[in-house]
Amino acid sequence: MLQLYTHYRSVSAHRVRIALNIKGVSYKSIFLDVGNAPAERLTYLNLNPQGLIPALVVDENLLITQSSAILEYLEERYPERPLLPEGIELRARIRSFAQIAVADTHPLNNLRTLRYLRDEMKLDYEQRSRWFVHWLHKAFAPMESILAGTDHDGAYCFGDRASLADVCLVPQVSLAERYGVDLSSYPCLRRVYRSCLTMAAFQAAAPETQADHAAAAR
Ligand SMILES: N[C@@H](CCC(=O)N[C@@H](CS)C(=O)NCC(=O)O)C(=O)O
Structure with a gap:
């Protein structure tokens, strides 16, 4: 296994x-x-x-x-x-969207980055929070406009099934929610997030349903 x-x-x-x-x-x-x-x-x-x-x-x-x-x-x-559809054009768009989260956002808000800001750059909590929120919005704003630009009203980022785009978006939104980031400007992202969370595959992967989360809460 x-x-x-x-x-x-x-x-x-x-x-x-x-x-x-x-x-x-x-x-x-x-x-x-x-x-x-x-x-x-x-x-x-x-x-x-x-x-x-x-x-x-x-x-x-x-x-x-x-x-x-x-x-x-x-x-x-x-x-x-599959997490990617048949057509290579749509596959390319999905990969581009996913990379906003994976390549351009996550490394900036990773634990070791935030710890470096704290320990080496001596930024206080408030400054580190501003950094964290800034880079999340730098991701979510273009992601929202990409979805809105396609007249998006669907349950998933692209097409009628969850794809790599949703796989990469949902953890980023979940993180933002955990830290109370204001997501009111992102109706498409919130709609996708909510509908993904109705799927068992997303529920079973959520941070709060992991056994180590339960152990940490004890
Ligand atoms: N690009 C890597 C990033 C992996 C990564 O940074 N993981 C984080 C958790 S999300 C980690 O292990 N952080 C520990 C640390 O920053 O010291 C990937 O996509 O797998």
């Missing part, structure tokens, strides 16, 4: 959990709080020299790091419930 190094707060792991669930692929979670468990992190570095979550253990010969690489692997390995 596949094994996923995951943490409930990890936006990148959240993407992979959604994709695994949509594809109906069983996996075992290995919960790892890389930011707050120095001993476990040291051991994990032997597997993944970047020390970041997620990583997917396929077998003793293959451990895949980087959520985009994992998502591509899953798409190729389990094509039956």
Whole structure:
């Protein structure tokens, strides 16, 4: 069975959990709080020299790091419930949309970035919050206008089924919600988020339904 190094707060792991669930692929979670468990992190570095979550253990010969690489692997390995549609034009648009979250937003608001701002740049909580919210809006505003520009009134970002775009959008919105970011200017994003959350695949991947979330709350 596949094994996923995951943490409930990890936006990148959240993407992979959604994709695994949509594809109906069983996996075992290995919960790892890389930011707050120095001993476990040291051991994990032997597997993944970047020390970041997620990583997917396929077998003793293959451990895949980087959520985009994992998502591509899953798409190729389990094509039956695709995250990308047939047409290459729409596939390109979906990938572009997804990269706004994956490539341009997440690295700026990642734990190690925020810790660097705190520990090395000596920014206080208020300054770090401004940074965090600023970069979220820099993602959500263009994402909203891309969807609005297509006269969007659907349940998903593109087309009539959840795609890679939704897989990458939902964890970013979930993070913003957790931090109380005002999302009122993004009706299309909120509509997609709400409808994705009615799907079991998204519910089972949500941070608050993970076993390590429950353990952390105890
Ligand atoms: N580009 C990587 C980013 C992975 C990443 O930054 N993961 C975060 C959790 S979402 C992490 O492990 N952070 C720990 C840290 O920043 O020290 C991916 O998409 O997998």
